Amino acid sequence: MNLILLFDDDFLDDERARLTGRRLEHATSVHRAVVNDALVVGVANGKIGTGTVTRIDSEALEMRVTLDRDPPAALPVTLVLALPRPKVLNRVIASATSLGVKRIFLINAWRVEKSYWKSPRLSEENLRTQRILGLEQARDTVMPSIELRRLFRPFVEDELPAIVGDLVAVVAHPGAVSPLPANASTIAIGPEGGFIEQELASLERAGFARASLGERILRVETAVAVALARFV
Amino acid sequence: MNLILLFDDDFLDDERARLTGRRLEHATSVHRAVVNDALVVGVANGKIGTGTVTRIDSEALEMRVTLDRDPPAALPVTLVLALPRPKVLNRVIASATSLGVKRIFLINAWRVEKSYWKSPRLSEENLRTQRILGLEQARDTVMPSIELRRLFRPFVEDELPAIVGDLVAVVAHPGAVSPLPANASTIAIGPEGGFIEQELASLERAGFARASLGERILRVETAVAVALARFV
Numbered sequence: 227m228n229l230i231l232l233f234d235d236d237f238l239d240d241e242r243a244r245l246t247g248r249r250l251e252h253a254t255s256v257h258r259a260v261v262n263d264a265l266v267v268g269v270a271n272g273k274i275g276t277g278t279v280t281r282i283d284s285e286a287l288e289m290r291v292t293l294d295r296d297p298p299a300a301l302p303v304t305l306v307l308a309l310p311r312p313k314v315l316n317r318v319i320a321s322a323t324s325l326g327v328k329r330i331f332l333i334n335a336w337r338v339e340k341s342y343w344k345s346p347r348l349s350e351e352n353l354r355t356q357r358i359l360g361l362e363q364a365r366d367t368v369m370p371s372i373e374l375r376r377l378f379r380p381f382v383e384d385e386l387p388a389i390v391g392d393l394v395a396v397v398a399h400p401g402a403v404s405p406l407p408a409n410a411s412t413i414a415i416g417p418e419g420g421f422i423e424q425e426l427a428s429l430e431r432a433g434f435a436r437a438s439l440g441e442r443i444l445r446v447e448t449a450v451a452v453a454l455a456r457f458v
Numbered sequence: 459m460n461l462i463l464l465f466d467d468d469f470l471d472d473e474r475a476r477l478t479g480r481r482l483e484h485a486t487s488v489h490r491a492v493v494n495d496a497l498v499v500g501v502a503n504g505k506i507g508t509g510t511v512t513r514i515d516s517e518a519l520e521m522r523v524t525l526d527r528d529p530p531a532a533l534p535v536t537l538v539l540a541l542p543r544p545k546v547l548n549r550v551i552a553s554a555t556s557l558g559v560k561r562i563f564l565i566n567a568w569r570v571e572k573s574y575w576k577s578p579r580l581s582e583e584n585l586r587t588q589r590i591l592g593l594e595q596a597r598d599t600v601m602p603s604i605e606l607r608r609l610f611r612p613f614v615e616d617e618l619p620a621i622v623g624d625l626v627a628v629v630a631h632p633g634a635v636s637p638l639p640a641n642a643s644t645i646a647i648g649p650e651g652g653f654i655e656q657e658l659a660s661l662e663r664a665g666f667a668r669a670s671l672g673e674r675i676l677r678v679e680t681a682v683a684v685a686l687a688r689f690v
Contacts, residue, residue: 447683452684452686
């Protein structure tokens with residue numbers, strides 16, 4: 227982790243924070259932090275600064291925190307993602323978070339296997355952990371939202387047009403003629419095998435244009451990074 | 459797999475191929491292929507076309523192969539990558555391959571843990587498997603080369619200048635001022651924690667300029683996709 231993300235609960239008072247568990251373990255074994263070391267810290271949804279270690283042992287890390295700068299700018303893109311296989315979900319969430327996306331919808335699609343929706347990786351706790359890992363990686367503090375939508379049509383027909391508004395929305399689809407436009411504001415990425423034709427038609431009615439990420443068919447985790455790279 | 463990659467050994471004669479093992483399993487369980495189905499196939503380092511199933515059972519898949527088109531254009535980028543953690547190596551190789559890179563160097567660096575070089579994932583067989591998975595994903599046939607360089611300085615000082623030639627070479631480094639140039643021909647990406655200053659200086663003497671992939675620090679697998687996305 228390139229930044230230690232702090233939460234309200236971690237603060238002993240306005241200036242002092244106390245960490246245990248994973249973050250203590252990481253500071254000890256990876257950073258090999260000792261007293262007086264200055265660690266990069268950030269407050270969840272707040273500023274970034276320095277945590278000066280005042281105590282570190284097997285029980286706890288205590289630090290004096292000064293916050294002096296803003297987190298990096300958010301990526302101005304909403305990601306609408308067909309729920310990936312559980313095996314790749316964690317990586318995709320952490321990766322999209324590290325790239326600065328602040329609003330993620332995980333949606334159903336014909337080629338999303340029903341069992342994926344039962345994965346324990348969709349727990350609030352796991353999704354929170356993956357976002358924290360992404361923020362810590364990228365030295366960001368602003369937690370993206372993740373919204374689950376288990377029904378494709380009501381989401382795309384009733385909710386998505388208002389999310390898109392007057393801005394540019396695209397669905398990444400192999401074989402599309404146009405490249406991804408640089409002003410896209412909402413990007414939809416399908417499941418392995420892609421959205422089916424009816425789903426693409428629904429997305430088009432909701433204001434989405436088909437866009438290509440190149441001639442090659444990419445795995446979802448690669449496709450997400452390639453699509454978002456245009457905005458980094 | 460979006461393409462079944464065929465090798466010389468698979469051919470019974472000029473037009474007929476016979477598959478067993480992983481590819482038979484995949485054609486059966488994922489494609490649910492039956493006789494007369496037309497599958498997308500390609501010959502390793504050769505053309506792409508159609509395999510019409512003439513037999514499929516628990517023992518073998520036989521197909522009549524016609525090849526009629528070229529694989530997608532290669533990505534005109536050489537990737538010089540500090541050897542990633544074994545856990546992410548497979549994904550990075552498959553992902554870079556799927557994006558069309560045709561020459562990959564895996565090199566040592568100060569922050570590459572020595573144990574990584576002992577990973578069984580560096581076996582010729584595993585590296586071949588990961589490249590095949592990347593080609594099958596992207597419907598490509600042209601196997602990238604992977605060259606291992608366990609000594610940083612001899613590689614960077616003696617070998618790399620000739621690889622770069624007169625073309626543009628960049629090393630992705632957080633905090634660099636310039637963005638990745640669109641005409642980069644060789645891209646170096648460091649280990650977790652980045653190349654150290656001496657390594658960056660060596661790379662600069664070998665003709666590399668520092669370039670930024672944005673304000674955020676990215677995991678190697680995300681950084682590779684984001685860097686290569688500029689050329690897709």
